[in-house]
Structures are given as structure tokens and as C-alpha cells.
Amino acid sequence: MEHRHTHTHTHQCGHTHQQSDEHCEHTHEHCDSACSTRSHSGHASCGCAHEHECHEHDHCHEEAQGCGCGCCHSHGSSSHMVLRIVLTVLSFAAIRILEYSGLLAFTAEYTFVAVLLYAIPYLIIGYDILWIAVKNILRGDFFDENFLMSVATIGAMILGEYIEAAAVMLFYQVGEALQGYAVRRSKKSITALMDIRPDYANIEKDGELVQTAPDLLKAGDLIVVKPGEKIPLDGIIVEGESSLNTAALTGESLPRDVYTGDAVLSGSVNLRGLLKIRVTKEFGESTVSKILEMVEHAAEKKAKTETFITRFARIYTPIVVFSAVFLAVLPPLFFAGDWAVWVQRALIFLVISCPCALVISVPLGFFAGIGCASKHGILIKGGNYLEALAQVKTAVFDKTGTLTRGVFTVTAVHADTINEEQLLELTAIAERYSNHPISLSIKAEYRKRTGQNVESGAFEKRVTNVNEIAGRGISAVVDGKKICAGNSRFMDEINAKWRNCSRFGTIVHVAVDGFYAGHIVITDEPKPNAAEAVRQLKKAGVEKTVMLTGDSKAAGDYIASQLNIDEVYADLLPAGKVEIVEKLLTKPLNRKKSGTAQKTAASGTLAFAGDGINDAPVLALADIGIAMGAMGSDAAIEAADVVLMDDDPAKLPLSMRIARRSIRIIRQNIVFALGIKITVMVLGAFGIANMWTAVFADTGVALLAVLNSMRALKIRH
Secondary structure (H helix, E strand, O other), X not given: OEEOOOEEEEOOOOOEEEEOOOOOOEEOOOOOOOOOOOOOOOEHHHOEOOOOOOOOOOOOHHHXXXXXXXXXXXXXXXXXXXXXXXXXXXXXHHHHHHHHHOOOOOOOOOOHHHHHHHHHHHHHHHHHHHHHHHHHHHOOOOOOHHHHHHHHHHHHHHOOOHHHHHHHHHHHHHHHHHHHHHHHHHHHHHHHHHHHOOOOEEEEEOOEEEEEOHHHOOOOOEEEEOOOOEOOOOEEEEEOOEEEEOHXXXXXXXXXXXXXXXXXXXXXXXXXXXXXXXXXXXXXXOHHHHXXXXXXXXOOOOOHHHHHHHHHHHHHHHHHHHHHHHHHHHHHHXXXXXXXXXXXXXXXXXXXXXXXXXXXXXXXXXXXXXXXXXXXXXXXXOHHHHHHHOOEEEEEEEHHHHHEOOOOEEXXXXXXXXXXXXXXXXXXXXXXXXXXXXXXXXXXXXXXXXXXXXXXXXXXXXXXXXXXXXXXXXXXXXXXEEEEEEOHHHHHHOOOOOOOOOXXXXXXXXXXXXXXXXXXXXXXXXXXXXXXXXXXXXXXXXXXXXXXXXXXXXXXXXXXHHHXXXXXXXXXXXHXXXXXXXXXXXOOOEOOOOOOOOOOOOOEEEEEEEOOHHHHHHHHHOOEEEEXXXXXXXXXXXXXXXXXXXXXXXXXXXXXXXXXXXXXXXXXXXXXXXHHHHHHHHHHHOOOOOHHHHHHHHHHHHHHHXXXXXXXXXXXX
16 A cells, blocks of 8 residues: 555554545555555555565465565556467467468477567566566575576477467466456455545535544544445534444444444444534544554464465475476486486476465464454454464353443442432443543433533533543542442442342442442343354364453353353453453463463363453453444453454354354365375376366466455355
8 A cells, every 4th residue: 555645643542544635545556466466565455554574475475474465466556467368369260270271380390480489478477477487586585486487488489389488478477367356346345444434524604514534533623424324533422313334343234223321433324414523533533543553454464374485485496396396307417217208297397397386375364363253343463363263162251241232221220328319310420531431321321310411511611630440430529529430349448338239240349538438239141142242152162261351240141141151250450351361371171372381282272352441451462352343342452363343242153153154265275286286296207197287276376265265255144
């Protein structure tokens, strides 16, 4: 991707993007070949927005795998390649017509005219491969398929096999062109996300709407979104109501109705009403920007299988080159073999040995799996995480917002030293600035009972010294009184003697000036698909399910019984969740990313799913961190390896099925490609396989492997 910009800012990951005043315009080179030119400035069409210096070495497998898209395997634009193929075929036809007409009779002998004539189609179709091979040799890089194809076909020309030499180049390029088409098909699911990038934002000036670049706006600015337009920045609706198409974010086509006061995400499409939105996040921190950043970086993180293939190609290619040399030299020298016969067999051996099928189909299989997941609203940040997802044996969940709705309802207010109305009012005002689901439910209950909104300006001066304490609660000064609202641990810390409640739910204890004043009972219900998600995970081979919660043991046990969770750990602070996950990682069932845990023979990965800011350390610690993207905090999404854009727990087993199917297809490709190649190489060495068989063993096998990889793009829900 080529960025033409005048403003520079750096994302949290340290990746610097330069953005312009021209509507943050990103120039994508969406050529017909899907970044298949030999000297390309980026991989726009595969979502890899990074400049790769392939040094015009298009068959540089390391570079191809570096972005995981296989772009470096194509040859020029598709229209240019079609023209070359047509010219080659016409040249062949013209030469054959001359031969059959009797005007030329040189096919049985080596002549200068024959070489010149057959060199025409040979160079038309293969000049780029020859040129790259020469440049690579000058750089000291001998062992790649350009070198193999060049040596094999030049040798065939020297031996008088003119048609075979040109045909090998022709079919190789046809196969590469078809592979390029398959690669482009596999990228569509991910590159479709690039369409969510907003082109402009409407702001009102002097009674008129003016289009401006989204990256120039700041939090607090007011934007206007007309029907049919994309929402350019995250914000809250201050006027209007509408339906939003969030398919690009969540993978779900069902429109979402929104009203005044609702939070909306950038990248959604406004379907009907005019909306006025107060911006809450600048462009660099908006949902659409983070999604695009995830997509751009997704292919950078290679799986172990991809890394193995890279190492394998480095060792494999020199071995087959030297084997071909021995095959050509040893039989004539020591066994009185015919030089022409054994050199021909060695050349056929070289053509067969090209590792194209492996170095293209394996990264493509991972890329297709990531693309399939993105179509269903699952963002997987790299091939290594896709591979780890396929091996999950322990699934750990945060409770609130992950397995439960996270939409709390106040079911009881029990006051001790003050009346219920005062208790609810003081607590709601203390929670005025908090966006925690429990805080929102308390404020909503106060608004429901009194008709007053504590977030309005009338309440601003009534509350000061607000301090939200993760895992405990909140403290604030309301009307000169010190209000502490939170769990029992918080009450113990301030020495307020609290009392328990027989009602089921989350208990928010409240102390006023250090004395216990009562408590508020709040309930949360499991998400509709949570129980089925847990069942499907176990069906998929997950051996243990664990739930972590800062809530009471009673509340945790109730949800766990509803969902058939194996283990529950309750009353946890953020540090407590980290400790539990560390213990689970050290058990024989699991392996840890780093540290002292030992990997066992029967190892499996541990996945943790969470959504809150206090889940970020656990998401980073787990083998696979899965964040709920729609309701999840920015910190959780940043720390996670996988993001579920619609917060649906049913996407957890779906992501595992996609990962396992992708890995299964990739392994099929490896076995298929190696099996066919080794078989045909042996046949070629004994003179059973000819040059045409060699073409199939190279290009044909590569194409079949690519087509097999494309199956990873589709999976049933």
C-alpha cells in the first residue's frame, strides 16, 4: 500500500502511518493482478499495507511468506500475462505451420535457425524468469525456482528439445497466472474490510455541511451522517435515530436500530435517518482504524508451519540442485551412461523439483482461513494464532460481558441507615463518570425512578474526587459526603461492616462517610448463545472450561450451572485472574507462551475470552487471547490475538472449526505436494517421466494445492 500523506502519527504498536489532509486518502494499487507486479510497492489487495522489497525477485519465497499472501509469485499484470501467452501460442503455431508446410525442415537436427525461431516464443513467455535468475545469481542467490526453470529449459534447448523447453515456460506461466487468480479470490474476504475506511466526515459550518478528513477531527466534535453514508468515527448519537448496517464489522447482515444516546462505531453504514454524532475517539483510536490495522498486520505473524516451510525451502532447493548435477554426471562417468540421456533426466528432475506448491499453498491456506473468519466477524491477527486456535484444549472465560449480557438490571435496593431513594441517588451520582456495566445499570435505575439523568450538567458540581478502583468499586465525594460503592472486599478495606443479602445477583455495597448504608442488588443473565457455545466447544475437543469472575461465588456458580462450565473461580481481582491462568498454564494439559511452564507431549493451548480493561493482562498471558470487540474495551482488543466483532460467544467454537479446517487443508497440501513430487522425481531419475510429466508435477500440483487451499474460505455455521 502506498501512503501519500502530510501528517504522521504512530499507532500503539509502533507502526507509523502517514495520513493526509486529503480525506486520509490511501492509495491502493488494486491492479488486476492483485499485487502481482514484479516490483511492487505494497500489497494493497491482500491487506498487507507494508512495503516489501522483493528486489524484483518475484519468486522470493521468503518475501512471499513474509506477508503471507503469496503475492511474490505472480508475474506482471494479468492483462500483460494474457498477451504474452497469446503471443507465445501464435509463435508456436507459426513455427509448426512452417514445419508442416515443408518450408522449414530442421526439427531433427541442431541448427542455428531452429534455435532462433524457437527462441522467440521461449523468450516471450520466459524472459522475466531468465532475467530474475541472472540478477539473483549476481546477488549470490542461486537456489530458487527461477534458477531451476532457467537451467532446465536452457538445457532442453541445447539438447534440441525446443518445443519442450518453450512449453515448460508456457505452462509454468499459465499455472502461475491461474494461481494468481486463486490468490486474489482468497483475499476478497479480507480486502473487503478496506471498504469500511471512511473517505470523509460531514461537519456543520455556517449552516452548511462541509466534508473534511476524519483524521482532522477530535473527540467532542459534532459530525453529521446522512442516509447511505459510513459513520467515519466512533461516537454517541446526540440527535436522530436510524438503522445501521454493521456487517463490515460484525459479519452479521441484520440491521441494528439506534437512538439518541446510543454509542455507534465507525465503519457502520447509516441506512435511513439523519444522525448527529458527538465524536468520542479520534480517527487513530476509532474502531475502523483499529480493524484496518489488525488486517494490515494479520499476515505478518507466521505460524510454525509457515516458518517450517521457509526453512524447508532453503534446504530443499540446494539439495535437489546438487542431486540433479550428480544425476547428470555420475552415471556417464562411472557407469558408461549416455551423457545426453542423463543430462535430460537431470533437467526433468530440476523442473519437477520446484517447490512452488508448498511455498504458495501453505501461506495461502492460512490467509484463506483468516479470510473465512473475517467474513463471520472474527478477526484473527495472524497465522500463528490461527494455528494455536486449532489446538485449544482449555477455554477460560471472563463472566460479565463475555458469557453474560453485561446489561445489568437493578432488582432490589436495601437501605440500612438512610432511605432507599437516598441510597440509590448517592450511588448513582458517585457512578456518574463510570462506564462499567454495573454503573450504567444503577444510573439507568435512578433515571427510571426519578426521570433525572445524573450525567446531565445539573449534577456535575455535586460530585468530586471520583476514583474508580479496578476489581473493587468506586469512591467519590457527593454533596460533601464520602461515598464508597463496591464489593465486600472494598467494604473490608474501609472497615465498613457490611451485611450479606439473600437475594441472588451481584451485590453493590454502599458506605457513606465510612459507615455501611445498604446495598443494591443487580442481576445479569447469560447470553442466548452462551450455553450452546460451551457445548460446541466441548464437542470440538475442548477438555476443560473455566469461568473467572470478580463477582460473588453464588453469582458465579449460578451462571456456571446454567452454562455447564467445569470450573468456577469467583471473587477475583485482576491480579487474581492472572494467577489462576498462570496455574492453568502450568498444568500438564497446557503449555505457556513463555516462562517456566514445561510443554508436555499431550500439550494443548489455553484460550481466554474477555472484554473488560482488567482482562487485558490475562488476554496477553494466555496462549490465545480472545476479545469481545463490540462491547469490549480498547485495552482488551489491543491485547487480544482474536477479536469477535459482535460479542457472540457462538463465534468461539466457529473460530476453532475454521482454524482446524484450515490446518487440515494445509497439511493435506504438504503431504500431497511432497508425495507427488518425490514420486515423479524418482520416475524422472529412471527415465520414466518426461518433460510434460515434469510440468504437471510442478505447475499442476501447485495449482491443485492452491485450489484446495481455497476451500478454507468457506465453512458452514
